[in-house]
Amino acid sequence: MPDSVFTAYEKQIADLHGIVPGADTLRQQAFKTIRAIGLPSVRSEDWRYMDLSPVREAAFDPAKPAAHAPAIPPLVDEAAARLVFVNGRYSEDLSDLGDLWQAASIRPLVNHFMSNEARVGELMRGNDAVTLLNTALMRDGMVLSIPAGVEIEEPVLIHHIMTQSGRTAVHPRHVIELGEGSTLNVIEHFSGDDDAYWTNSVLQARVSEGAVLTHTHFVEDGPNALHTGQIHVSVDAEGAYRSMAVSLGGKAARFEAHVRLLGEEADATIDGITLAATGQVHDMITRVTHAVPNATSDQVVRAIADSRGKTAFQGKVRVDRDAQGTDANQSFKALVFDRTGEANAKPELEIFADDVKCGHGATVGQLDEKALFYLTSRGVAPVTARQMLVEAFTADALVRTAPAGLAALIRDRIEAWMAARHDRPIPKADDTPEDAPEETH
Structure with a gap:
């Protein structure tokens, strides 16, 4: 990778100083590892089917706030809450928390760590360069904590919309915590215009004993976009993680599901549908670890x-x-x-x-x-x-x-x-x- 790429990202990290309370050391540690291992190429076994040369050859600029509020794509008729991120930034005006705030803790990433910076250590750093870059450059995201025994029947929608962004990148980070016996259904939807932007998202989740997390990762990005999305989930005894990944948009799109089953009778259901039109590349990676009987x-x-x-x-x-x-x-x-x-x-x-x-x-x-x-x-x-x-x-x-x-x-x-x-x-x-x-x- 050219030194100019590292220099550009180093400046971006410096510009994010203090944005997520307590995360500055975590950013530096992640970037140090990136410098050591570099971003992956098609010679890397896990990346043999998707070329990341646009990312390696020149740094993507950070996306700027949108000049105008975009239209929100319709998904489902009823939702417990709608969380909207435009060009990587949480839009309070376009979002609607509904009644969810009465049943669960729901707050932007920056607010979650403001009262207790030590909890930033709970953020997963990752061990591959793409996840590490998300850790180094994360700016916004949402933390959802569902108390024990609370069942959220209607889905929570998370819209990621890119508009008038040019060649820029966003690195959203979401955190989901399910208490014992709770349930949550999250639908992440990614869309955008014709610009050559990059969405590099990470969602990390903890599913406690007897809890159920249902998650949909739905990619309808613009025709010139690059998409890399990951979810990292740990599931305790009798808990369940149910995943659906649908990839239709983007010039190149990749979804990774990393799931660890840590308790007996834990279950993971991971489904996917990809439709690759002419010139499109869709890559799906799953890594499931059975750690217990x-x-x-x-x-x-x-x-x-x-x-x-x-x-x-x-x-x-x-x-x-x-x-x-x-x-x-x-x-x-x-x-x-x-x-x-x-x-x-x-x-x-x-x-x-x-x-x-x-x-x-x-x-x-x-x-x-x-x-x-x-x-x-x-x-x-x-x-x-x-x-x-x-x-x-x-x-x-x-x-x-x-x-x-x-x-x-x-x-x-x-x-x-x-x-x-x-x-x-x-x-x-x-x-x-x-x-x-x-x-x-």
Whole structure:
């Protein structure tokens, strides 16, 4: 990396001095590690499918406040609260806390640590350069603490909107704490204009005993945007983390889920849908660690690549030596519309226990020619037949975790995405790529 990149980020860190109380030392420690390891390239195993050269070659400027309030995209009809961040800054005017503030603690990141700076040590620093850069440059975010036994039925919406930003970056950091037996549903939505901005978000969460966190990471960034999003979750006994990642927008978008199951009967459900149009790259990474006995995890990811679109899934399940009775599964399936589309899969199992049930499978293919013929021969229009098959293909990953209203909106987005590709030729049987067999341990 050029020295000018480090110099630019060093100045940005200095300009953030005191913004998040108590975080200045944490920033310096993170940046020191970045200098030592550098930002990743395609030579890094975890980044082999996504090129971060725009980030390595020149520093992104910090985004400035928006001159005008943007429109807020509709997501669901009812919400417990709506939190809006415009160009990385929390907008009190556009946000609506509803009645949530009466049931839970909800406050901006800067206010959370103002009364007790020592708690800033609870912020995860990370061990990769992209997360570390978020730690070094975080400016705003939200802290949600749900008391024990409190169940928030309607979802909490977090909108990230970029507008008139130019080549700038934002590094939001959110913290979620669930008390014992509590429940929370969070929907993060990312959108923006045509500028070449970068959103680098991190959400860290602690799910206490018997609590349930449902989380949706929905990327609809502008066509020239770069998106890197991460969630780091620890789950205690009988707790559950349910995740849905949907990636439609951006020029290049990457979502990472890092989950540690720390109590018996803890559960993680991680689902994903990626649609890569021409020139788009969508990358999904999962890292699930079973640290104790009798915990479960299940992953279902569905990907579609148009001509010259690229998707990738890298999923790793680690079962520690003491984690007997683990039940873990991964399922990745991808459709490519022609030979210029690309779907990559790298499922991994790292097992150190003996009494486990673990399996993973990866399949890459094209729309079924026989199924298309069957539907069209019965009067179904070709474009409708394609939409029906794709909707059925993605349903496995959509129905388990997404709220009903949001699931309907995502289905509409998939239908519109397919309608824009109505002229794609029906694949021939001999064009179908190879399938990777399922493995069970």
